[in-house]
Amino acid sequence: MKKGQLPLRTAGLQSDYRSDRCDIVEDFYLPALAASMSYDRAVGYFTASVLSVLGQGLDEFAARGGRIRIVASPQLRHEDVEQIRGGYALRTVLEKAALRDLREACEDPRAASGLGKLGLMVADGLLDLKLAYVAAAGRIGMYHEKIGIFRDERDLVAFKGSANETLPGLVGNFESIEVFRSWHIEDGQRAQRIRRDFDDLWSDRTPLLRVIPFTAAMKLLTEEYAQRTGNQAHLEPLPIDGTTMVLPRPDTDGMLVIPEELDVRDYQKQAVQSWFDNGFRGILRMATGTGKTLTALSAAAQLSKGLRRKQAQAALLTVVVVPFQHLVDQWSTDIERFGMTPIRAYESTDSWYGKAASLLDALALGTSRGGVLVTTNATFSGDPFQSILRRHRGHFLLIADEVHNLGAKRLRERLPDSATYRLGLSATPERWFDDRGTEALQDYFGKVVFEMGIGDAIGAGALCRYTYTPVVVELDGEETELYGEVTEKIAKMLAVQEFSEDGDDDSPLGMLLRKRANILGHARAKLPALRDQMMKRRSEWFQLLYCAEGRHPLADGEYGDPHEPSQLQQAVRLAGENLRMASASYTSETPREKRRELLRRFSSGDDLQVLLSMRCLDEGVDVPAARTAYLLASSSNPRQFIQRRGRVLRRAPGKEYADIVDFIVIPPEQTSELHRETERRLVARELARVTEFARLAENEADTLDILRPLRLRFGLLDT
Structure with missing residues (x-):
């Protein structure tokens, strides 16, 4: 509380005020303002003239740093409505209408001091104004609610009633308001409810309403007004914020369309048809490199076309969810090939939220026939994006790339029920050690409706053939002992089911599995073996x-x-x-622009010879030029090694074969009987991956001969 400022509790505020019994400004507004540090107001109309009515009370409020937030609705005229129907951006029309209201106030002498106060408070960052309107069921309507909240450091006073925040509303009209004081038992709940309603309104979380910022546009007017009153300059029309998204006009299709130059393969057509036949739900299990993205976009384009046949004005919202930011960019490039510019939703909410909300308004009003949002798993699960999804009431297609990720509990709980059409994509849709998450994905997206494994893809010419070189390395004594200890803990946990039902990385089981995988992945003998292999391919x-x-x-x-x-x-x-080989690392800490540059240099074939990474090249990064892959991180998780194999099997000009070098970890020769079974299971897990890789390799027989001594040694001839 500022020195000399009395708290709201001592302001003598009553439970109601009415024009026939009191002066609402003198008896309520000014005492409340004098005791407050903030004033929030949501009204049907606002004009700057009201600020002059509040006079000295507002000056003192501003002097002690008091802040005002106002939500109001501009007065739309016939020509405004016609512009909206004609497809002009809603935000542009609303800003023009609100600026027009303020311009007309400039002509009223009574508004002069109010506009001056408005400009000063805006300049000092003490006043923010947002515009609200109804956007539902294909119509635009006025926001006509009237609520307000005064707050000090301890309490709040909420009120609601008939008065607008205009000069006639506070002075000339007959008005009444109801007041709810938070320190009164009978008022407290209502006061807090009104506060929550305003906070939701300000944050654009209120169903049926859109709330957009206006302070920046208003600042231009107040600055111009100050100049005009100083030198009588002519008042010219103000430019509208160039960042406003102009919505598609109704004479454009606004649909995804399969590009004429795209050669959709027969198996991709079959995948789309299988999804259609399953009621527009299902998962496509397609090997990395077989064109899952183009298949999914072809399905979306065909769906949009089918909806349009049934209903000429049908509009389809397509939401694509991907694991990482670079995949947002990759998908967006492909979507542009299909004739639409998507909204990329990641990083700062401010960079995409307004555009996404405008798109939904356009779909609701029929001024756009389609739109695409591409987002990351992290942004998708956040409250701002979820609030966008809750607003949409029309046709809705959800496409999940690497769909297995959405089976994690924190993500699957955010999957929207409103998505009538659902398509999941993954080479490995099953979740590792997470039956419940896998089941939840199938319950939501549907069953696997199409499968194309790596063998089929190689046979169809979608992926290139490859050779496979397993390199056997041993754990040292310390690594073997630690591996045995961790494995015993895992076995005990599985036996008594003392682990997270989801198998997520942060669960007790997940952390142990990750630690055991790290022991194998970091085996110290791998580096000398890697040097030998790279020397052969120097x-x-x-x-x-x-x-x-x-x-x-x-x-x-x-x-x-x-x-x-x-x-x-x-x-x-x-x-x-x-080895003097031109090389660079590509990790999660590498800036996005530098990643693009590294991939470009790598693909050129005359600049960057070796690209080193950890997980960043696992899901979705296109590096078709890659011909050799060294797998130092020997995960037994099928998803990881299948994806890594797929990365290097993508087709590229002049590329006939790929070469995969895989480092296989085994225990040392001299081990104790205590850990014998643990070691046998270790080798069995490693051989499961080797067998899968060797099965489709051009040199399968040679690979199996290399591994036969290991099978004999550990009694694994039948695996």
């Missing part, structure tokens, strides 16, 4: 190297070396300094 280009994430599990132990370089750091040094 003159070759287009080489990808997948490293294990983080640090060696033993580096942080009691006797570990906290300064031990990560596997990625060691591999970068090996390739660049020791």
Whole structure:
């Protein structure tokens, strides 16, 4: 509380005020303003003249840093409505109408001091104004509610009634208001409810309403008014904010359309037909590199076309959800090929929220026949994006790329019931150690309606053929002991089911599984073996190297070396300094622009010879030029190794074969009987991946011969 400022509780505020019994300005507004640090007001109309009525009380309020937030509705005229119907951007029309209201106020002498106060408060950041309107059922309507909240540091006073925030509303008309004081038991709940209603309104979370910022446009007017009153300059029309999104005009299709130059393969047509036949729901299990994105967009285009046949004005909202930001950009590029510019929803909410809300308004009003939002899993699950989805009442297609990610509990709970049409994409839709998450995905998206594995894709010419080289390395003694300890903990947890039902990475089971995988991925014997393999291919280009994430599990132990370089750091040094091969790392910390530059350099074939990464190249990154892949991170998770194989099998000009070098981890020869079964299971898991890779390789027989001694040694001839 500022020095000399009395609290709201001592302002003598009553429970109601009416024009025949009191002066509402003198008896309510000014005492409340004198005791407040903030004033929130939501009304049908607002004009600057009201600020002059509040006079000295407002000056004192502003002097002590009091803040005002106003939500009002501009007065729309016939020509405004016609412009909206004609397809002009709603925000543009509303801003013009609100500016017109304020301009007309400039001509009223009584508004002069009010506009001056308005300009000063805007300039000092003490006053914000937003515009509200009804946007539902294909119509635009006035926001006509009248509520207000005064607050000090402890309490609040909420009120509602007939008065607008205009000069006649406070002075000339017959008005009444009801007042609710938070410190009165009978008023407290109503006061808090009105406060919540205003906060939702201000944050644009109120169903049926749109609320858009207006302060920036208003600031231009107040500055111009100040100049005009100083030098009598002529009042010219103000420009509208150039960032406003202009909605498609009704003479454009606003539909996804399959581009004429696109050669849709027969298996992609079959996948789309299978999805149609299953009621426009289902999951496409398609190998990495077989064109899942183009298949999904073809399905969306055909759906939009079918809806339009049934109903000429049918509009389809398509929402694409992907794991990472770079995939938003990749999908957006492909969507533009299909004739639409999508809204990219990631990073700052301010960068996309207004555009998305305007798109939904256009769909509701029929001024746009379609639209596409592309977003990340993180943004999709956030409250702002969810509020956008809740507004939409029309046709809605949800496409989930790498759909297995949405089976995580925090994400599947956000999947919208309002999506009539649902399409999931993944080479491996099943979730690893998470039956419940897998089941939830199938319940929401539907069953797998089409499958195309890597073998089928190679046979169809969608992926290239490959050779496979397994390289066997041993754990050292410390690594073997730690692996056994972690495996025993996992076995006990599985036996008594003491783990998260979702199998997420942060669950107790998930953390143990990740630690065990890290032991294998960081096995110290891999680096010398990698050097030998890279020496054989030292003159070759287009080489990808997948490293294990983080640090060696033993580096942080009691006797570990906290300064031990990560596997990625060691591999970068090996390739660049020791072997003199042009190389660079590509990680989650690499800025997006630099990532694009690295991929461009790598694909050129004469600049960057080796690209080293961890997980960033797993899902969705297009590197078709890659011809060799070193898999240092030997995960037993099928999703990871299938995706990594798919990365290097993509077709590219002049590319006939790919070469996969896989590092297989086994225990040392001399081990104790205590850990014998643990070691046998370790090798069995490694061989499961090797068998899958070898099965489709050009050199399958040679690969199986290399591994036969291991099968004999660990009694795994039948696996």
